[in-house]
Amino acid sequence: MSTDSSQYLSASGVDSAEAEGRAHRDQRHDRWFRRGMFGAAMLVLLLLAGVAGSTLWGGSLAFSTFGLDFLTSTEWDAVNNHFGALVPIYGTLVTSLLALLIAVPVSFGIAIFLTEVAPPWLRMPVAAAIELLAGIPSIIYGMWGLFIFGPFMAEHLAPWINDYLGALPLIGGLFQGPPLGIGMLSAGIVLAIMIIPFITSVMNEVFRSVPITLKESAYALGNTTWEVVWDVVLPYTRSAVVGGIFLGLGRALGETMAVTFVLGNSQQFSASLLMPSSSIASVIANEFSEAYTDLHRSSLIALGFLLFVVTFIVLAIARLMLLRLAKKEGL
Missing domain, CATH: 1.20.5 (Single alpha-helices involved in coiled-coils or other helix-helix interfaces)
Structure with missing residues (x-):
């Protein structure tokens, strides 16, 4: 070699x-x-x-002491050590659903405006304003709601709602009450303002991801802007839109400080949206430092567990909905 x-x-x-x-x-x-x-x-x-x-x-002490009565009782009496979670649960769900009913249409309109209607010179300022709203601390929203929006609600909106919407059949009882300015409706409106930036940001990003050729083809066939949005943009992005909506709902369910300022923190059960109520987060924030008995402290921790369960159920429902939508899109 x-x-x-x-x-x-x-x-x-x-x-x-x-x-x-x-x-x-x-x-x-x-x-x-x-x-x-x-x-x-x-x-x-x-x-x-x-x-x-x-x-x-x-929260095991509270659950073992009250059993299922802890979920169904409206009594919250720290003096006599009797606690029920129905009012905080009801207040949490109602204010969050109100916020979602208000925020979703507004967020949808803003996102469509930014992606389909707004001139280029206006898109950046509006998008910057949305990001600025998302960065404001929740306590600022709460202070604004208590000192600015609350008096405005009591003086102008609540009397009109009580006089006109309160006279409606079947649902009139939801809008009857004194013009206090604080209550579930006020809390729902403040929460809606808080979650609008999050839902809008998600919708804006997914609407921008729609291929331009799809929209141009629809416009070429003579479709209007609304028809393009309804028939092209939404079907293409509905999974992400649903995910963004439930992201906002999860944000509303766990909000503490803003709700504490404007909800009224009342343990009296009332179906009226104008009446004060309480939420799980606000009850924990208000009473945890004053919970001197083991049963009171355990009841507050049990409320935290219930909030965890409610949020988990909401997110699980969102995941199931997204899976079903994904299967339909696959077909």
Whole structure:
């Protein structure tokens, strides 16, 4: 064998050994990477289970003392140690649903305006205003609601609502009440203002992701802007739109400070939207520092567990809806 051939085989052997060593290192690093990512995912599940388990354990005294009566009772009497969660649960759900009813149409209109109607010189200022609203702390919304919107509601909106909407058949009782300015309707409006930026941002991004050729084809066939939005944009993005709506709902369910300022923090059950009420988060924020008995403290922790369960159910419903929409789109 010649000297050149020996050198070639020797170099080939070195290159092959280096390549094999590099492949082993890559495989080892890939295993470490996979294990790290798996650990991060499991950490989220462990944290979720830890929060649920700790709140359930902390509220076990209340659940064992009152049983199902804790979910159905409207009495919240810290003096006599009798607690029921129906009023906070009702207030949380009603204010969040009111916020969603107000915020979704407004967010949809803003997103359509930004993507389909607004001139280029106006899009940036409106988008910047949306981002600014999203960055305002919740306590600022609460103070604005208490000192500015509350008096305006009491002086102008509440009397009109009581006189005209309160006279409607069947649903008139929802709009009857004194012009206090604080209550479930005020809290729902403030919450709507808070979640509008989040829902709008999601809708704006997904509407911008629609291929321009689809919209141009629809316009070329003579469709109006509304027809393009309803028949092209929404079917293409409905899964993401539903996800954004439930993201806003989750934000509304857990809001504390803004709701605490404008909801009234009353433990009296009332179907009227003009009457004060309480939410789970506001009750915890108001009373936790004053809970001197074990049963009172356990009842507040039990409320936290119920809020966790309500939020989990809402997000689970959102996930199921998204899966169903994805299956329909696949068909």
